[in-house]
Amino acid sequence: xxxxxxxxxxxxxxxxxxxxxxxxxxxxxxxGMGTFFxxxxxxPRVLIGQAEYSEIGFSxxxxxxxxxxxxxxxxxxxxxxxxxxxxxxxxGMALLVFGAVLLGIGELFGSPSFLTFIVPMWVxxxxxxxxxxxxxxGALAEFDDIAGSAVAFYFCVQSLIVSIVGTLAVTLLNxxxxxxxx
Numbered sequence: 142x143x144x145x146x147x148x149x150x151x152x153x154x155x156x157x158x159x160x161x162x163x164x165x166x167x168x169x170x171x172x173g174m175g176t177f178f179x180x181x182x183x184x185p186r187v188l189i190g191q192a193e194y195s196e197i198g199f200s201x202x203x204x205x206x207x208x209x210x211x212x213x214x215x216x217x218x219x220x221x222x223x224x225x226x227x228x229x230x231x232x233g234m235a236l237l238v239f240g241a242v243l244l245g246i247g248e249l250f251g252s253p254s255f256l257t258f259i260v261p262m263w264v265x266x267x268x269x270x271x272x273x274x275x276x277x278x279g280a281l282a283e284f285d286d287i288a289g290s291a292v293a294f295y296f297c298v299q300s301l302i303v304s305i306v307g308t309l310a311v312t313l314l315n316x317x318x319x320x321x322x323x
Contacts, residue, residue: 154290166280167295169230171302172237173272176265178307179321180206184258186317192253202259209263213270220271226279233272240265244319258319265322 157163181203188194188202221229240261247257277295284291310321 166276170276171299173269175303175307182311209266217274226275229275233268236268241323248319
């Protein structure tokens with residue numbers, strides 16, 4: 142129905158899969174959301190099953206992690222302005238590793254508790270916000286002319302990574318511990 146002179150050729154979607162930025166930011170998003178997914182999958186087993194929290198105590202502990210994410214999100218604009226997309230993702234990944242180290246120390250030398258499980262997750266909650274706030278922009282920046290396809294592939298790939306790797310972590314590692322999150 143369009144006049145022939147307005148018809149544009151469409152660019153192939155294959156460059157999406159050849160883009161290093163697409164993969165770096167998609168995997169970064171997957172790491173952040175995977176941490177979120179695995180934490181919420183293991184937290185009841187760790188806190189209620191192992192640390193013997195009541196259901197209300199568990200809910201309050203979990204809510205503190207959500208609160209950290211909410212507060213961090215309030216400052217997203219300022220840290221994105223200051224550090225840029227790559228800087229936010231780099232800091233997010235560093236904080237994820239630091240949080241994993243804290244969880245590992247708690248798992249090896251402590252017992253499941255607020256201090257050994259929730260406090261490290263506060264660090265990881267900040268990391269998740271730093272990361273997922275910007276990864277879509279980084280992954281999709283060079284694909285304005287095929288944005289719809291790029292967005293579809295971005296969310297398809299990251300959700301496959303999160304669901305497959307996250308589920309394997311929870312099922313193959315002991316889901317009653319922090320190891321799947323680590």
